[in-house]
Amino acid sequence: MSGIVPAPIARQPWQMLFPLFVLIAFGALVLFSAAAGSWEPYASSHVIRFGVFLVMAFVLSRFSRDLAMFFAFPIYVVVLLMLGAVEVIGFVGGGSQRWLDLGFIQLQPSEVMKPAIVLMLARFYATLPVGMVPTWRALIPAGALILTPVALVLLQPDLGTSLAITFGGAMVMFAAGLPLRWFLGAGLAAALLAPLAFFFGLQPYQQKRVFTFLDPESDPLGDGYHITQSKIAIGSGGFSGKGFNEGSQSHLNYLPEPHTDFIFATMAEEWGFVGGLVVLGAFAMILGWGLSVARASTDRFGKLLAFGMTATIFFYVAINLMMVMGLAPVVGIPLPFMSHGGSSMLTNMVCIGSLMMVNRWNRTAPRSGLLR
Amino acid sequence: MRLRKRGRPREVVTQSTLDNAFDRRTFVIGTAMGGLGVLLAARMGYIAIAENEKYELESESNRVNLSLIPPRRGWILDRNGAPLASNRADFRVDIIPERTPDAEATITALANILNLDENQAADIRKRVDDGPGYQPVEIASGISYDQFAAVSVRLPDLPGVVPQRGFSRLYPTGPSVGHLIGYVGTANAEEYAEQDRNPLLVTPGYKIGKDALEKQFEQDLRGIPGARRVEVTASGRIVRELETREDIQGDPVRLTIDGPLQDYAARRIGLESGSVVVMDCESGDLLCMASMPSFDPNSFSQGIGRVEYAMLREDERVPLRNKVLKGLYPPGSTVKPMHCMAFLDAGVKPEETIMCNGGRRIGNRFFNCWSNHGRVDMAKAIYQSCDSYFYHFAQQVGFAKVAEWAHKMGLGEEYPLPVQSQFFGTVPSPEWKQRRHDSAWQPYDTVNSSIGQGYYLTNPLQLAVMSARMATGFKVMPRLRMSDKQPRFEHFDFSPEEIGYVRQAMSDTVNGPGTAGRARLPFEDIKMAGKTGTAQVVSLSVSDGRSGPWKYRDHGLFVFFAPFDRPKYAGAVVIEHGGGSGAAYPIARDVMTFMFDPAKGMQALRALEEQWGGNAQQRLNSKYRAYAAAQGESVPPVPARDEDIFDRVEAEARLAARQPEGLAEESNPSRVDDRTPEEISRSSAAANAEPEQ
Structure with a gap:
């Protein structure tokens, strides 16, 4: 990181930013296709929002501890x-x-x-x-x-x-x-309470979603429709996909919410397993960087903040991907950096900004902190 | 503190233990995250690669919708190859009730776009309510391209509505062939179940034969459906066509019917209710089987309206019944020549005479004749229709002998014809009466039966066959499907003299001193032979049979053949409640006139139709309008009939075909169709394909 590239730029956490840009660009392409080959209404606002929130993240990263x-x-x-x-x-x-x-x-x-x-x-x-x-x-x-x-x-x-x-x-x-025993106890209690919560705490529509998750084929045109169509989209993509703008599941409206919750399925249909690996790899790099920021932090606040933010992004990614692949019930959680939607972009960019902030603290703070 | 001492020692927490715990725990979490990532990648690989084939198939079956194209129905042709039933390309709109959440609103919207009136909308609503839901209900057919386009662009707002190009059945001569050909219609639930749930039957626009020949020849006429693969969205909107396999039109069915003659005869019946059958004596070809009043099969095939159907059902002249096959009438005196042949066979000489004193004593009762004929031999008995003669000789030879001949001559028989059903009636005999009524045959049974009354019941087709068999002496079998094979018929053992004698007597009925002088043909060289008949409907105490309420009047019958010396055509005319044979034989005369000289025949018909208020089609239409008006419903005007297809089987077509040579050369295409049925079917396919946009 010397010579040609100016220091302020070289300083930036490129091991995170590069996969982030890949995800945003890839997301924009998929949204372009989801809008039947048009920048409007999804792809352009996706990119613009990212630009705005990226600036916000940089501003956020300047905050002191x-x-x-x-x-x-x-x-x-x-x-x-x-x-x-x-x-x-x-x-x-x-x-x-x-x-x-x-x-x-x-x-x-x-x-x-x-x-x-x-x-x-x-x-x-x-x-x-x-x-x-x-x-x-x-x-x-x-x-x-x-x-x-x-x-x-x-x-x-x-x-x-x-x-x-x-x-x-x-x-x-x-x-x-x-x-640790608290968490184990809580986990045990949750396991015991889950059935009770399921039958008394959940709305009927939520209960139904859980049932259909367990057996989506039982009602392929009703409640299992989302999961079934999503799996069809991913499965029909094959190794390298049907090609950009060629996804029939999304273009012919078989896939519900092709631009938000099920954007991964939209992507996988057109880009196949290869596209899926790119997305998974990009998330792995971002989350890995987040964890390394947390572990590199010298103070407790920075550690916990960075770890919590990473976990938050992870939760989005994990639940969304499990949902579209039929491993989790349908819950309305979008895929970070790819799904179209302002609030989720805001949340995730706040997480990224916070991580960049902790990362900056790490660079300026002494390596081994006697101070907290 | 005491409590704590006994308990577990409190763990020591320092900054470094916390940092260690953090490192340890984040490592575990990070590993778990990585593990989940690998799991997701594996899962995706499994779905996308291992199960790719299955999901690709599902994706294709999502995307591609296979729909059947109803095959064009084969034509029904007359003996000369002119279409009695053909197809007309049209645009149509169907609705599938099951896929329509708010049928009421959708039908209202369609009615606005298609300018349907309240009457039609009510018909559609009724059919939507009554139907099984999955089956399309026709909203309108024969609509203009603009209306078709208007519906097509509004499809997103009209769920369950299916606009399409199709073909509708066309019967150029309408009511004239109604009973003969039948009609087509959408398959109902039972028919769908009967035919192994053939998906073709519920394809919008597909119609199956519902009656008569249309139903009888269903498998020949059906053809092979085409298929269309289209890309559809989840909501069912068609994005584009992928590939199309053309349908194969059904085979044409060629009948022995002579289209123009059929039309002429049907129209000639006019205001009466009755039937005309004409057949070829040599081949048994049925040239004409007209039954009137009738319905318009075009209306039925488009899904007959509620009001129109009510009109037909309520009519006392039963326009829904094919009177040729299902009308049973006492044959009356028309069986007398046939009975004479039975007498001849029993050894009665034609010269043997009896005295008719206005009747004759049989056993210990005196039975009246309709007149006092004095001395009567066989010839006079036929042409004067003397009842006494038949009382006497039927009694003498025994009615069992006569009944045997009646059966041989075709009465009380069913013929191997491709028809839905034939009522075969009754030829009474001692054996029959014992079996049926469990009572002994009495002399008065012989008397009644000998003049075609009593238990005797025949349908007009049987009378025509009887006439043909009598005229030729051969056991002529009627046939309806055209064949080039000349059939060979069994000969009855009558000498030419005996046959000639009866022929002459029947000719005298018309051309001599007989009962049907007005039936004489307007030709010098062609003479028609015939026999009149009058069948009482109620006893003389109720009505005299000639006046009074229509349904109490006598049936008028006439059997005939021509030319009398070399019979070529034979037939029968039965006019229900015509008030006597006088209603029947003028029709036979005109039909035979048309047969030999279309121009002369048309001349007679035109004059009559002017009095009657139009031809059968026009009268049916105006009757429907009047009926609907009485019901407080409005009926749209009858669309103009501009297709030249009408010209080939209408009675007028024969005229055009027989125009002088000079004129024929000017009007370039020959009106006579000498193509084979295959050629016609091919050219019809081309003609049908033409109007597509």
């Missing part, structure tokens, strides 16, 4: 209030609603809550005295911080996002070093 820690709690509270506002508006408007119209963007507060909860918990554990980690004082406030937004999101109802928030929070708690 103190500033980030200072804003953690206010951001959490503001997002929580917005979640409450969605509930109120939904209640007044007489119907469930997930987004707030801020004029320039239709914001889903539940989406923004995913990085916000990570930031909040990272700050909480960073300031928690080390000796208190294995005590209830490490658990109860964190539990309350997680469960409040999860409860609000469940009310919407949005199972997928509430799971994502829980997952992000739990990952931070796990990384923070809370006793």
Whole structure:
């Protein structure tokens, strides 16, 4: 990294940015095809949004550690209030609603809550005295911080996002070093409670989704339709796909949501197994970089923040890909950096920005920190 | 603290243990992430590579929709190769109720686009409600290209609506051939189940033969469906055509029917209700089987309207029944010449006479004749239709002998014809009466039967066959399907003199001092022979048979053959409640006139049709309009008939064909069709393909 390339550019985390650009460009191509060979309405706004949020991520990466820690709690509270506002508006408007119209963007507060909860918990554990980690004082406030937004999101109802928030929070708690037996106990309790929650906690439509996930062929034209068509799209792509703009499943509307939740299937139909490996590889590079940032961080806040953000992106990717391949029930979770949609792009770019921020701290901070 | 002492010692947590735990745990999580990534890659490889074939097939079956193209139905041709039933290319719109969430709104929208009136919309709604749902219901056929296009562009808003190009059945002479040919229609649920759920039957636009010859020759006429592979979206919209296999038109069926003669006879029946059968004595070819009043098979084939069907059903003249085969009438005096042949066979000499004193005593009762004929021999008994003569000789030879001959002459018989059903009627005999009514034969049974009354019942086809057999002395078998083979018929053992005697007597009925003087043909050299008949419907105490309520009037019958000395054509005319034979033989005369001289025949018909208010088709149409108006429904005007196809089987066509040579040269194409059925079918395929856009 010397000579020709200017230092400010050479400094950037290219091992993450390069696969990110590949994903965005690939996503734009797939969206181009999903719109039947047109930049409108998906591909162009996808690229523009990415440009805007990339700038935002760079700005975010300039924040200092103190500033980030200072804003953690206010951001959490503001997002929580917005979640409450969605509930109120939904209640007044007489119907469930997930987004707030801020004029320039239709914001889903539940989406923004995913990085916000990570930031909040990272700050909480960073300031928690080390000796208190294995005590209830490490658990109860964190539990309350997680469960409040999860409860609000469940009310919407949005199972997928509430799971994502829980997952992000739990990952931070796990990384923070809370006793392992708690997690094992929680896992056991979840295993016992899951059937109860399934029968009493889930909406009928959600129960149905789980059933159809277990046996999609039982109702190929009804509830199993999404999974069946998605698998047909991926399976018919074969090794190298049907060719750009040649996907019949997406072009003839057999594939539902070809530009959002099922964009991977749209991609796989036209680019085949090879395209799938490119996408998986790009995500592996981004997530691997995220983990390396977390591990390279010298302070607890940075570690937890970077790890939580990486886990949040991972959750999106994993659930979405498992869903389109028929390994998970249909939950409305888009694929980061490829699916069309402002809120998910915002969330994921906030995660990327935070990771870049921690990465910058790592470079400026002393290698071995005596200071926290 | 005490409690804690007894419990587990609290683990020591320091910054470095936390850092270690973080490293350890993130490593585990990272490994898990990597593992999941590998799992996803493997899963994708499995779906996309190992199961590729299966999913590719499913994707293709999603994308490609195979639809059948209904085959064009084979033509039904007359003996000269002119079409009695053909196809007309048209645009049509169907609706599949099952795929229409809001049928009511969709039908209303279609009615607006297609300018359907309330009456038609109500018919469609009824059919949509009654139908099995998966089966398409025709909204309209024969619509213009503009309407077709208008529906096509609105398809996204009209779920379940199928616009298509197709063919509709065309019967150029309409009501004239209704009973003979039958009609076609959409297969119903039972027919679909019967024919092994053949998908062709529920293909929109496909129609099967529903009655008569259309049903009888269904397999010949059907053809082989084509197939069209189209790319469709998930909502069923057609994106493009991939490949098309053309249909193969059904085989033509060539009948022995003479199209123009059939049309002429049907129209000549006019306002009466009855039937005319004409057959070729030498080959048995049925040249004409007209039954009127009839329905218009064109209406039936387009899905007959509620109102029109009600009109036909309510008519006391039963236009839905084929009277040639299913009308049974006492033959009356028309069987007398045949009975004479039975007497001859029994050894009665033609010269033997009896005295008719206005009747005759048989046993201990006196039976009236319709007149006092004085001394009567066989000839006079035929041409004067003296009842007494038949009372006497039937009694003398025994009616079993007469009945035996009636059967030999074709009465009470079914013929091997490709028809749905024939009513074979009754030839009474002592044995029959014992079996059927469990009572003994009485002299008055002989008396009644000897003049074609009593239990005697025949259909017009049997009368025509009887006439042909009597005229030739051969056991002529009627046939309906054209064949070049000249059939050989069994000969009855009558001497030429005996046959000549009866022929002469029957000729005298018309041309001599007989009962049907007005039946004389307007030719010097061609003479028709015949026998009149009047069949009582109710006893004389109810009605005199000539006036009063229509349904109490006598049936008028006439059997004939011509020319009388070398019989070529034979036939029968039966006019229901015509008030006597006077209603029947003028029709026979005109039909035979047309046979030998179309111009003269047409002249007679034109004058009559002017009085009647148009030809059969026109009268049926105006009757329907009047009926519908009475029901408070409006009926659209009858579309103009501009296809030149009509010209070939209408009675007028024969005229054109027989025009003087000079004129024929001016009008370039010959009206006489001398092509083979194959050629016609080929050229019809070309003609049908033409109007496609």
